[in-house]
Amino acid sequence: MREQLLLLYELQEIDSQLLVRSERLKEIPVKANEIKAELEKAQQALRGAQSREDEANRDRRKLEQDLAAEKEKLKKWEARLNDIKNSREFAALSREIEGLKRQNRDLEESILQKMQAAEDASRERAQHQGKVDALQKEFHARDTEAKQASAAVKAEMDQAASSRQSVAGKVKKNLLRQYEYIRDHKGGRALVLVKDGCCLGCHMQVPPQLYNELQRGDAVHTCPMCQRIMFWEPLAQRTVEEQAAAHA
Numbered sequence: 740m741r742e743q744l745l746l747l748y749e750l751q752e753i754d755s756q757l758l759v760r761s762e763r764l765k766e767i768p769v770k771a772n773e774i775k776a777e778l779e780k781a782q783q784a785l786r787g788a789q790s791r792e793d794e795a796n797r798d799r800r801k802l803e804q805d806l807a808a809e810k811e812k813l814k815k816w817e818a819r820l821n822d823i824k825n826s827r828e829f830a831a832l833s834r835e836i837e838g839l840k841r842q843n844r845d846l847e848e849s850i851l852q853k854m855q856a857a858e859d860a861s862r863e864r865a866q867h868q869g870k871v872d873a874l875q876k877e878f879h880a881r882d883t884e885a886k887q888a889s890a891a892v893k894a895e896m897d898q899a900a901s902s903r904q905s906v907a908g909k910v911k912k913n914l915l916r917q918y919e920y921i922r923d924h925k926g927g928r929a930l931v932l933v934k935d936g937c938c939l940g941c942h943m944q945v946p947p948q949l950y951n952e953l954q955r956g957d958a959v960h961t962c963p964m965c966q967r968i969m970f971w972e973p974l975a976q977r978t979v980e981e982q983a984a985a986h987a
């Protein structure tokens with residue numbers, strides 16, 4: 740039974756490593772993902788500035804066309820003014836011409852505003868573009884780094900999984916099932932060492948009678964408090980040493 744407990748002890752070491760690495764695997768891409776989110780925000784801002792710039796330019800061109808048409812009209816009206824002999828008609832057309840000139844000045848003012856808006860949006864766009872470029876570069880670096888780190892951790896996990904398989908193969912089926920059940924329900928730890936009468940899984944004192952039985956190491960005992968399989972620490976050490984001597 741001591742050998743079986745020792746196998747569980749080795750299994751626990753491997754499972755703990757696997758757990759740590761799978762947690763690490765989840766953390767690896769976090770930074771790159773944060774930068775990606777920031778990058779997407781910057782890209783959105785860039786698209787916003789770009790579309791404001793496009794819109795202002797489009798509006799400006801439309802106003803410029805309108806103004807050109809109105810100026811044509813003004814030219815015709817002014818030419819017609821020279822032909823008018825009737826003073827009432829002359830005064831009326833003159834008023835129309837003045838109105839048209841005012842309207843054209845307003846159009847010119849609007850064109851200037853649109854030019855200004857396009858210029859502002861263009862400046863903003865350039866700023867966002869700079870940010871996007873920098874974030875893209877940073878994301879690429881982080882992402883590459885994360886992929887390499889993940890691949891290394893996965894390789895370690897593959898190796899651990901294959902040692903696990905060979906250790907688990909030597910454990911009795913029922914005991915392995917019990918171990919895995921406890922591991923899955925007790926935060927990844929199924930086997931605990933007991934030292935100086937204290938369970939290192941829950942740090943409670945093991946009852947004296949049970950503690951005595953535990954020291955014999957001829958049966959599987961679980962902690963009455965945390966339900967984990969217990970292995971008396973000096974016995975674990977002795978078993979390790981004996982096995983090492985047997986293999987030497």
Ligand SMILES: [Zn+2]
Binds near residue numbers: 938939967
């Ligand atoms: Zn315990």
